[in-house]
Amino acid sequence: AQYSLSPCYVSLALYKCLYGRAHPTNLQHHRHYTSGESSGAAKVVAVGLVTLGSSIGGTVLYAKWDPKFRTAVEKNIPYSDWLLGMALGPNPYSPVTAHKKQVSKFITPKYPTTPPDLTTNPLSRIASLEESLASSAKTTLQAIGAQEAALQAIGSHTHKLKEAMEAEVPPDQKSAQWRDLETALAERRSTVNDAGAALLKARDALDSLRSVIDKAKESKVAAVQPLVLAAEENLHSMVVDLDQAVTKVQSAESEAKIVSQYTELVNEAKRQFQKELSSLTPEIQANWKGLTGKLSADDLNALIAHAHRRIDQLNRELAEQRVREQVHIEAALEQQKLEDQKALDKAVHTATQHSKEEARLEQERKLSELREVMEAEMRTQLRRQAAAHTDHLRDILKVQEQELRSEAEQVLNSKMLEQETHYRQLTQEQLDNFTLDMNAAYARLKGMEEAIDSHVIAEEEARKAHQLWLSVEALSYTLKTAGSDLPTKPLESAVQAIQDSCCNNEFALALASALPEESLRRGVYSEASLRSRFNSLRSMVRRVALIDESHNSLYQYFLSYLQAALLFEEKQAMPPTQLTNEDLDPFKLLSYASYCLEHEDLELAAKFVNQLRGEARRVVQDWLTEARLTLETRQVVTLLSAYANAVGLGTTQAP
Amino acid sequence: MSEKELGKKWDRCLADCAVKVGAGLGLGVVFSVVFFKRHTWPISFGLGTGLGMAYSNCQNDLRSHYLLHRSMKVGWTKQQ
Numbered sequence: 229a230q231y232s233l234s235p236c237y238v239s240l241a242l243y244k245c246l247y248g249r250a251h252p253t254n255l256q257h258h259r260h261y262t263s264g265e266s267s268g269a270a271k272v273v274a275v276g277l278v279t280l281g282s283s284i285g286g287t288v289l290y291a292k293w294d295p296k297f298r299t300a301v302e303k304n305i306p307y308s309d310w311l312l313g314m315a316l317g318p319n320p321y322s323p324v325t326a327h328k329k330q331v332s333k334f335i336t337p338k339y340p341t342t343p344p345d346l347t348t349n350p351l352s353r354i355a356s357l358e359e360s361l362a363s364s365a366k367t368t369l370q371a372i373g374a375q376e377a378a379l380q381a382i383g384s385h386t387h388k389l390k391e392a393m394e395a396e397v398p399p400d401q402k403s404a405q406w407r408d409l410e411t412a413l414a415e416r417r418s419t420v421n422d423a424g425a426a427l428l429k430a431r432d433a434l435d436s437l438r439s440v441i442d443k444a445k446e447s448k449v450a451a452v453q454p455l456v457l458a459a460e461e462n463l464h465s466m467v468v469d470l471d472q473a474v475t476k477v478q479s480a481e482s483e484a485k486i487v488s489q490y491t492e493l494v495n496e497a498k499r500q501f502q503k504e505l506s507s508l509t510p511e512i513q514a515n516w517k518g519l520t521g522k523l524s525a526d527d528l529n530a531l532i533a534h535a536h537r538r539i540d541q542l543n544r545e546l547a548e549q550r551v552r553e554q555v556h557i558e559a560a561l562e563q564q565k566l567e568d569q570k571a572l573d574k575a576v577h578t579a580t581q582h583s584k585e586e587a588r589l590e591q592e593r594k595l596s597e598l599r600e601v602m603e604a605e606m607r608t609q610l611r612r613q614a615a616a617h618t619d620h621l622r623d624i625l626k627v628q629e630q631e632l633r634s635e636a637e638q639v640l641n642s643k644m645l646e647q648e649t650h651y652r653q654l655t656q657e658q659l660d661n662f663t664l665d666m667n668a669a670y671a672r673l674k675g676m677e678e679a680i681d682s683h684v685i686a687e688e689e690a691r692k693a694h695q696l697w698l699s700v701e702a703l704s705y706t707l708k709t710a711g712s713d714l715p716t717k718p719l720e721s722a723v724q725a726i727q728d729s730c731c732n733n734e735f736a737l738a739l740a741s742a743l744p745e746e747s748l749r750r751g752v753y754s755e756a757s758l759r760s761r762f763n764s765l766r767s768m769v770r771r772v773a774l775i776d777e778s779h780n781s782l783y784q785y786f787l788s789y790l791q792a793a794l795l796f797e798e799k800q801a802m803p804p805t806q807l808t809n810e811d812l813d814p815f816k817l818l819s820y821a822s823y824c825l826e827h828e829d830l831e832l833a834a835k836f837v838n839q840l841r842g843e844a845r846r847v848v849q850d851w852l853t854e855a856r857l858t859l860e861t862r863q864v865v866t867l868l869s870a871y872a873n874a875v876g877l878g879t880t881q882a883p
Numbered sequence: 884m885s886e887k888e889l890g891k892k893w894d895r896c897l898a899d900c901a902v903k904v905g906a907g908l909g910l911g912v913v914f915s916v917v918f919f920k921r922h923t924w925p926i927s928f929g930l931g932t933g934l935g936m937a938y939s940n941c942q943n944d945l946r947s948h949y950l951l952h953r954s955m956k957v958g959w960t961k962q963q
Contacts, residue, residue: 780945
């Protein structure tokens with residue numbers, strides 16, 4: 229609330245701070261004053277005062293309207309409570325602390341602390357209680373003070389009186405003493421009066437307090453009780469102190485009375501003596517103490533005689549007194565007893581009252597303490613219960629939380645699973661599609677590659693076949709290079725060429741390796757040469773036609789030669805399709821072979837020649853071997869060429 | 884050349900015959916002259932011997948292929 233105090237004021241202060249001694253015209257411009265050249269400073273001051281007054285008035289009005297704001301203002305701004313109290317009256321919602329401060333100012337030196345603040349409804353009752361407590365405390369203190377003052381005055385007066393009675397002081401000081409005594413007496417009287425008045429006031433206040441306490445007790449608010457109890461205790465202690473002070477004063481007074489009686493007696497005696505003295509010595513004035521040098525011897529003697537008489541009289545009285553001592557003492561004792569009894573009764577009465585009061589207060593205090601303890605215990609139990617409850621709640625909440633969490637997790641998991649499966653499906657689909665595409669593309673690629681490879685292979689094969697064919701052709705050409713009687717060139721190189729050109733063709737390799745060694749190294753004879761050789765062989769074979777293992781003597785040789793000379797066979801005879809036994813005759817065989825040779829059937833010729841036996845066979849052995857070689861070679865070459873042709877045909881693509 | 888073998892054999896044979904006959908003749912002559920007082924029978928004997936030896940050699944030479952050598956066992960094949 230204090231910040232809303234005066235924005236205008238604050239802004240003004242701010243402006244003053246910022247602009248320092250601002251030119252009045254600036255402020256005028258800021259204030260939008262159109263009245264021109266009147267003195268700026270006065271204007272500023274007037275404006276400041278106006279704002280201050282308006283702010284204060286506004287604060288007061290608002291405080292009147294809003295007590296809380298008033299409380300806040302009173303709390304924060306010193307002397308505002310005085311101002312506001314003046315303007316608006318006391319704060320109905322003033323906090324108890326303010327009163328407490330006042331109360332504690334008076335009470336704290338002697339009495340225990342007042343009860344704590346209250347903000348509940350019986351604030352008025354509490355307030356009245358506090359007020360009465362305060363006022364009663366004040367009056368009691370005053371009364372006690374007055375009593376003590378009276379006590380002191382009485383004491384001093386008594387003391388002075390005693391002094392005056394007993395001390396031997398010079399006369400001028402005596403008069404001073406007597407004057408002091410009188411002042412003391414006056415003082416004592418006044419103080420005693422004051423004390424009495426104060427006592428009355430205090431007792432009134434205490435009575436009012438008691439009534440207020442009784443009224444407050446009727447209210448059932450629990451928080452009031454300790455206040456009430458404390459107030460009662462205060463009351464009781466005040467009463468006790470008051471009584472104590474009163475008794476002290478009374479004792480002092482009784483003592484003073486005794487002393488005054490004693491002084492009276494002494495004064496009486498003195499007056500008596502003086503009267504006697506004056507009767508005896510009429511010319512001597514009262515104050516006999518100052519007459520030391522003025523008395524004559526007669527006077528002195530008379531005085532002494534008087535004194536002696538007086539002493540005798542006194543002795544007699546004393547003896548009488550001694551005799552009547554016992555009776556007097558008994559009477560006095562009786563009186564004293566009575567008085568003591570009375571005093572005792574009174575004291576007992578007051579003491580019992582006090583003790584009763586104390587007991588009651590003690591009881592109430594104990595009760596309140598017990599109540600507090602009970603309350604505390606109940607509070608702890610309640611707290612414990614609350615704690616148990618909170619624990620239970622916490623446990624249940626935990627369990628619930630667990631359950632809910634598990635549920636939520638389940639739901640989450642299922643959702644996640646769904647999403648995952650869906651996603652997996654999608655990805656799988658994508659993947660499958662992609663794989664399919666890839667596979668298709670790959671297959672096509674593979675197909676293309678295979679086609680290309682096969683093309684390449686086919687071309688390679690074709691090339692190889694071509695090469696093979698070429699080499700086979702070369703080989704067959706080498707076969708033709710046989711001279712009339714010379715064998716061909718060695719077929720080795722050609723065969724090597726073939727082997728190189730068909731290194732991975734097993735058939736060709738086998739064939740190439742099937743060529744006889746001789747043909748490779750030495751070459752083969754051509755058919756023509758073999759034919760011519762056969763022709764030359766023929767005559768030889770004819771000559772040894774009869775020679776075999778068993779017929780090989782020289783005579784047989786002669787016979788065989790004779791047969792050869794005499795037998796004539798056809799030069800060439802067509803061989804039959806099937807040979808009979810007669811066809812195995814050498815001459816016939818020779819003619820068949822010759823026929824075959826003439827018809828370029830070396831094989832058949834060789835077959836026929838192979839049928840020769842004995843020495844004829846031995847003679848044609850070489851020729852047969854050569855023929856075989858040639859045949860073999862030719863066969864292999866034919867096979868190779870056929871194969872090459874076949875391969876070539878196979879690899880050649882029809883346009 | 885196997886066909887030339889016979890020719891070679893015949894050549895040898897003839898050469899041997901010539902030698903043998905000559906040697907026989909010579910010996911015969913010698914013997915006849917020396918030991919047998921110029922009878923002709925040692926010469927013919929010698930000739931005959933020579934001729935016979937030549938004949939026999941020739942025959943052996945011609946049939947040498949068909950004769951098993953002594954070192955070869957009969958009935959044993961080469962594989963065993």
